[in-house]
Amino acid sequence: MSFAISSELFEKAKKVIPGGVNSPVRACRSVGCDPVFITRASGATLWDADGNEYVDFVGSWGPMIMGHAHPQIIEAVVRAAGSGTSFGAPTPAEIDLAAMVVEALPAVEKVRFVNSGTEATMSAIRLARGYTGKKVVVKFDGCYHGHADSFLVKAGSGVLTLGIPGSPGVPEEIVKNTISIPYNDEQVLETTLRDKKLDIACVIVEPVAGNMGCIPPEPGFLQKLRSLTSELGIVLIFDEVITGFRLAYGGAQQYYNILPDLTCLGKIIGGGLPVGAYGGKAEIMNCVAPDGPVYQAGTLSGNPLAMAAGIAALRLLQQPRFYQELEAKSAAFAERLIEVAARVGIPVQLNRVGSMMTAFFTATKVTDFTSAMLADTERYARHYRQMLAGGIYLAPSQFEVAFISAAQSERDLDNAVKMTEWSFKKLVEK
Ligand code: KE4
Secondary structure (H helix, E strand, O other): HHHHHHHHHHHHHHOOOOHHHOOHHHOOHHHHHOOOEEEEEEHHHHHHOOOEEEOOOOOOHHHOOOOOOOHHHHHHHHHHHHHOOOOOOOHHHHHHHHHHHHHOOOOOEEEEEOOOHHHHHHHHHHHHHHHHHHOOOEOOOOOOOOOOHOOOOOOOOOOOOOOOOOOOOOOOHOOEEEEEEOOOOOHHHHHHOOOOOEEEEEEEEEEOEOOOEEEEEOOOHHHHHHHHHHHHEEEEEEEOOOOEOOOOHHHHHHHHOOOOOEEOHHHHHHOOOOOOEEEEEOHHHHOOOOOOOOOOOOOOOOOHHHHHHHHHHHHHOOOOOHHHHHHHHHHHHHHHHHHHHHHHOOOOOEEEEEEEEEEOOOOOOOOHHHHHOOOOHHHHHHHHHHHHHHEEEOOOOOOOEEEEOOOOOOHHHHHHHHHHHHHHHHHHHO
């Protein structure tokens, strides 16, 4: 494979864009190579500027559950574009997508659209603080909720991959109101939430962690979180930017049957266009301007093209048996990877929930940030480069997830398993 044109493009990009990328993890720093520049995608296939072809397991970090350039999504966006691209005024499509989200998510009575997952979570914690009159936000080590100041303490994706614990530019006055505790630790959770000295407004959690690699909630953890926050009058926020419409049509809240007070969404609900959303109990959402005093706004919120893409995407997810078939495909693929690792004799922990999974290069069970940090990131980097050379496009970080989509064919998955076995064998050879 030649990456000559991508390398040229990267040099050009670095002259005008910090690091040559518009999001740090894309720079592939933690996997020891330069990024390839993608020019086209269709279904489960990506093509880069050198014409190399890849089976895609990143799916634009989650949105592309239906695969790339799905004809019905493209057709919806093209049709919408023909009527104009942005009005800064309410449109019928916003009502349609909002109604679909409310219909799908058991804990959401009202929803506000924004333009990214970060905007969704940033707005949700402001709302929780405004609604409760309290200040402290509790999050979990290794969970990532976007790059708003309040979250950049032991964040997961991006910051963790770059090894920057928190970030310069975030005033400590902000982060002193953010507490980060270990994921899956009920003991510390209870002690923290019951600490009378803490003026806790909300807890925000990835119901399945996806930004320190895939880490499922331990049995009972989410139930404990729900019962404690209900008892103590703390707003429970599910950050479902990844899990929303990924684990089930009703997201993690349907999958685990746990109802948060607020839900944050992104990725899939935009069908690949920039959409985020936060929603929840009407009693809380009615505190959002202009109904209530909690301010939040956005020029392109509810953009007609993004709404059209989101509506088309969710309609495709309503197909009967969509999630059962995706689960069967994901489970079978994960099982084959586990078998390959055992056959080759390489220590790998394969964490999976539904169609999101991570192969951690470690012999230790991965249940939280500390155990995730034991993974061999050098070995992952070699694996990433070997798989890329073999036409398999993985996340350029050990601390992200691989996604199965409706578009990967049996042949694609067979190729990925074969390449994985080849790469694992090279890794154990040294
Ligand atoms: P965005 O602002 O990137 O749309 O969403 C932030 C966000 C919020 N919550 C969760 C659970 C998320 O996973 C994310 C963003 N995810 C990362 C990858 N895991 C985006 C990739 C990137 O930063 O380039």
